Amino acid sequence: MAEGRLFIGNRRYSSWSLRGWLAVKLSSIKVTEVVLPLAGAGGKGSPAVLAASPSGMVPYLEHGGAKIWESLAIAEYCAEFQPRLWPIERIARAHARSIAFEMHAGFRELRINMPMNLGREFPGRGRTEGSLADIARVEHVWAEALAAHGGPFLMGKEFTIPDVMFAPVCARFLTWQPELSTTSRAYVAAVRAHPLMEAWYQGAMAESAEWLLPKYENPA
Numbered sequence: 001m002a003e004g005r006l007f008i009g010n011r012r013y014s015s016w017s018l019r020g021w022l023a024v025k026l027s028s029i030k031v032t033e034v035v036l037p038l039a040g041a042g043g044k045g046s047p048a049v050l051a052a053s054p055s056g057m058v059p060y061l062e063h064g065g066a067k068i069w070e071s072l073a074i075a076e077y078c079a080e081f082q083p084r085l086w087p088i089e090r091i092a093r094a095h096a097r098s099i100a101f102e103m104h105a106g107f108r109e110l111r112i113n114m115p116m117n118l119g120r121e122f123p124g125r126g127r128t129e130g131s132l133a134d135i136a137r138v139e140h141v142w143a144e145a146l147a148a149h150g151g152p153f154l155m156g157k158e159f160t161i162p163d164v165m166f167a168p169v170c171a172r173f174l175t176w177q178p179e180l181s182t183t184s185r186a187y188v189a190a191v192r193a194h195p196l197m198e199a200w201y202q203g204a205m206a207e208s209a210e211w212l213l214p215k216y217e218n219p220a
């Protein structure tokens, strides 16, 4: 039985919602999903999102009396129910937190120039000085984590919160197809092959054509 509600944006575009949804699905929390069309107006939510969420943004989780907004706060909440969402060992856990928090706080140029669109491919586009610098940093973070913990995911065999936070970046790379190292390409493929990612992509493909936004379908 559902214990609450998870409000998410339409799956095709809503990268932050993907993070919140993955965290919830990887925990034991059972919620009803409410999918809302995005406005895609850069910080200003659609009327449906503004009405549903205290921050005017998705994802937003209501569960057992708790109201949680911000994808990383949702991930932390989910980890209270499923502690293995963070590595158990202290040093690996510190590393995981550093890279997950860096993702939440940064990579703005990459996010602006290569927005998530699960239904399209824009190879070779979106490559600005800023987005390429962000991609170089992402690749460095991934390579270090994969080497330190043995892959195929950032913290090793388990799909943990750092993978949750970088999953939409993998989706962006599949759409925009920047030049990537062999190591990065293998990591992107491993994330894409996760059953939860496949479920999210299938949900995105089933969404109404009325939710398509020219801004994301016809990027400059």
Ligand SMILES: N[C@@H](CCC(=O)N[C@@H](CS)C(=O)NCC(=O)O)C(=O)O
Residues within 6 Å of the ligand: 009, 013, 014, 015, 016, 017, 037, 038, 039, 040, 041, 042, 043, 044, 045, 046, 049, 056, 057, 058, 059, 069, 070, 071, 072, 104
């Ligand atoms: N820092 C927030 C960012 C949330 C965010 O920007 N959400 C976007 C969707 S991906 C949103 O709600 N946009 C409103 C809209 O486009 O209507 C988080 O981590 O959850």
